Each structure stands twice: as C-alpha cells, then as structure tokens.
Amino acid sequence: MGGPRRVAAAVEKSPGRALRRSAWRAPGFDDGARPSPRRRRAKKNGGDQALGRSRGGWSTKLHAATLDENCAVALHLTAGHAHDGRQFEALYESLAPDNVLEFAALDKGYDADRIRARLALDGIAAVIPPISSRCARLPYDRELYRRRNRIERFFNKLKQFRRLATRYDKLAKTFFAAVHLVAAFLILRNS
Secondary structure, three states, X not given: OOOHXXXXXXXXXXXXXXXXXXXXXXXXXXXXXXXXXXXXXXXXOOOOOOOEEEOOEEEEEEEEEEOOOOOEEEEEEEEOOOOOHHHHHHHHHOOOOOOOOOEEXXXXXXXXXXXXXXXXXXXXXXXXXXXXXXXXXXXXXXXXXXXXXXXXXXXXXXXXXXXXXXXXXXXXXXXXXXXXXXXXXXXXXXX
C-alpha cells in the first residue's frame, strides 16, 4: 500500500491538471442505450417469419381465396400488422389463370379504388362494402355479399386444428406447410 505520504500525494492533485477519463467512461464500459451486437447480423433462419405486432400481441394473418368453405384456391401468409388491401395483388396473381370468376366478395379491408379497377379490368364484379371513411357511398350487391360467409366458415374449419389456431411453429415455412396440409385434408374429407 505504501506509506501515508504516498497516498496523501496521490490524493492531493493540482486542480489545473487535466484529469484522465475514468474506466467507466471508456468505450465498451458505458451502460447507456445502444443496440446489442447480436442485432447487427442477419437472422439465422431469415428475417421475415410472418410475425407482427397487432392489438393482441404477436400474430400472423392468413389471406385466402376460396371457392366454398372446403376448397381454398390460393393462400398467402403475412405478419399480423400487415394491411389486407396491400396483399390483394399477391393473392390475385397466385390464382390459376383458368379460374373464371363472376364476382369477388371481399370484406371492407379490401375497399380501394385500385382493387376495384383491377377486378373491373378482368370483368369480375367487385362485391365490396365501402369503408365508413369514404366520401361517396359505393353500391354493392348485398345478396352476393352474404355468400362471403363461406370464407369465414373455411377459416373456422382451419381453427379447429389447434396447431394452426395458436401457431406453435416458429418458422413461417413450417407453419405455412401445416396450413396447406390442413387445407388439403379439408378438401379430401368433404369431397
């Protein structure tokens, strides 16, 4: 430890002298806010796992085009916070070109002028109720819109499988594979 004079000499430094930065202020020792080093690299299994925050917490959305409550024609998986209307193009492009649709019954989430124009371009009647914030109330056929309950029944049948209702799978590709298996099972069971 040294003699008492040495300790006293070390404590009594002149105030004009520049003080050295202490160890806790050195880079790497500061506990201030900064991103963790693990977030700088890419994710091991890909970045997008179709998980997103919505009102209820982490969730996944499944977009489907169906003919009836048993037969899904096209499926698309997105994160829970993704808007329905932005997924229309991907879902519509995944339909087989030989499908001849007379009308498309969609919910209010798909009410956009570009979606209506795309359906009109292909000669498909758009049966979409207008959202409440629209200035002009657009007409739609209420009788045809009642047939949209078929897709709700399709989603109910999917939710009967606990693995799909709670999404136990971490990866989007394994969850989407399970969705496809259940959709195929529904077709086979009801045919």
